Amino acid sequence: MKKFDRLIVVFLAVYLLISLGLPVLFQSINRKESSEYKVEINRIYLGLVKGSPFTEPDLSSCEFIKNVTFLPQSLSTRNEELDKFYKSNNGVEYEIKPWYDGDKLLGYLRFNYINSKGDNSFLLKVELILFMFAVSIVSILLYIRNSILKPFNTLSEMPYELSKGNFKGDMKESKDRYFGKFLWGVNLLRENLDYHKIKEFKLQKEKKLLLISISHDIQTPLNTIKLYAKAIVEEVYDTNEKKMLAAKQIEEKSLEIESFVRYIIKTSSEEILEIEVVDGEFYLKDLIEKVVLTYKEKCNLKMIDFTVGNYNNKLVKGDLDRAFEVVGNILENAFKYGDGKEIKISFCEEDYCQLINIFNTGEIISQNEFNHIFDSFYRASNSEGKQGNGLGLYICKSIMKKMDGEVFAECEKEGMSFTLVFR
Structure with missing residues (x-):
């Protein structure tokens, strides 16, 4: 400035x-x-x-x-x-x-x-023209300063504050033609980050309380198991009938502990599933144009043959941003686990549904691994040495279900294909 x-x-x-x-x-x-x-x-x-x-x-x-x-x-x-x-x-x-x-x-x-x-008079004319030129240039420079550089300078500190976790600062909204929408977006981002930060603290607190509660509940059957196991080891029971009764008690308490473990897993899954999806509609063209704009250049840089087939611009049910997130997750997996030769998106219609098929060439995983690719925290053998947490496809399936849709996977001869089903 x-x-x-x-x-x-x-x-x-x-x-x-x-x-x-x-x-x-x-x-x-x-x-x-x-x-x-x-x-x-x-x-x-x-x-x-x-x-x-x-x-x-x-x-x-x-x-x-x-x-x-x-x-x-x-x-x-x-x-x-x-x-x-x-x-x-x-x-x-x-x-x-x-x-x-x-x-x-x-x-x-x-x-x-x-x-x-x-x-x-000639000198006066030259001076007047020069003055008008100077006024015009200064006016343009002041306009750039006040309408573009000054708002941008105000915004320059916001990303740094967000990176430090400071979400309390508010940006005054503006109708400025250059930064009005940008300011609105930054404020929305700040509010979302602040919301998720508070939500994360709340979840952490609930998780700790849950673990304390379940730990206390597990302690009782665990003590019982230890007691019966010690009695069997020390041959306290002198008849087979008493030994069988002790073994049955151990089995029942083990099942009780197993139910607590399932409850912990279920609770953790519910936290992951808490993804907000807008119940609305969007045009297929808007989704595909957003995908092409984001990934076409990336594929060119990676020398990947990226093709998008012909389609009819249908109005489909769902959330545009979340649908883009699903396609994005699948394409990122194609970059990560594919062989970098080809990614192809094709379209078809079936039973009043719009199907989007995303195919990428690469190594095929085993049938056993294929059966678990949509499970949370599951990573197949081809993920070794690659970053990830095994949640991408799990989240994709959850989002599609919330949009009253579905996602399917298929192992083909030369790679993997995923089919998204939109109503």
Whole structure:
């Protein structure tokens, strides 16, 4: 911002320097021109034939001299003739020279000239144009400063504050044509991050309480198991019937502990499933254009053959942003686990549903692994050495179900394909 202000100051300084230098420049030009008209006067004067009656010389080649008048010596004593001879004309300057024939004074010559090149009106016009140009440039610079750079400078600290986890600062919303929507988006992002941060703290608290509660509940059957196991080891029971009863109690308490473990897993899954989906509609074209805009260039950089088939622009049921998230997760998996040769998106319609098929070439996983690819926290053998948490496809399936849709996977001859079903 300060550098831009310096730019404006430098521009104004240059303008003032030029505007003040122009009169000096014009003055030097005027001095040069003033000597030029004298040259013309001397040439005309020397060209007059002395002793002959005065005849007005040819002035067609003269640039400054407009006319020459003569006042004979005999009339130079008359006041009315003198007044007429010396009468000035608007915009015309003159110079008087005596005309001699030897030692005899014949009269006086008046050379009327116009020093047009030294006209101050031209200088004023140049100064006015220069001033208007300077005002226009300064206005544009101030507009850029106040409408673009200043709002952007205000925004520059927001990403840094968000990265530190400071979500409390609020940005004043604006109807500015450049940053109005951006400010709104940043505020929405800040509010979402703040909401998820509070939600995360709440979940952490609930999780700790849940673990404490379940730990207490598990302790009872666990103590029972330990007690019966110790009794069996120390041969407290002297009959097989008592031993069988103890084993049955151990089995029942084990099942009770297993139910607690299932409850923990179920609770964890419910936290993951808490994804907000807008119950609405969107056009298929909007989804595909967003996908192409995001991933076409990425595929070009990775030298992957990315093709999108023909489709009819249908209105489908669901949330556009969440649908894009699903497609994005599948494409990211294609980048991560595919062989980098081809990704193809094709379309078809079936039973009043829109099907989107995403195919990528690559190594095929085993049937056993294939049966679990939509499970939470599951990672197949081909994920070794690659970043991930095994939640991508699990989230995709959850989102599609919330949009009253479905997602299917299929192992093909040369790779994997995923089919998204939208109503």
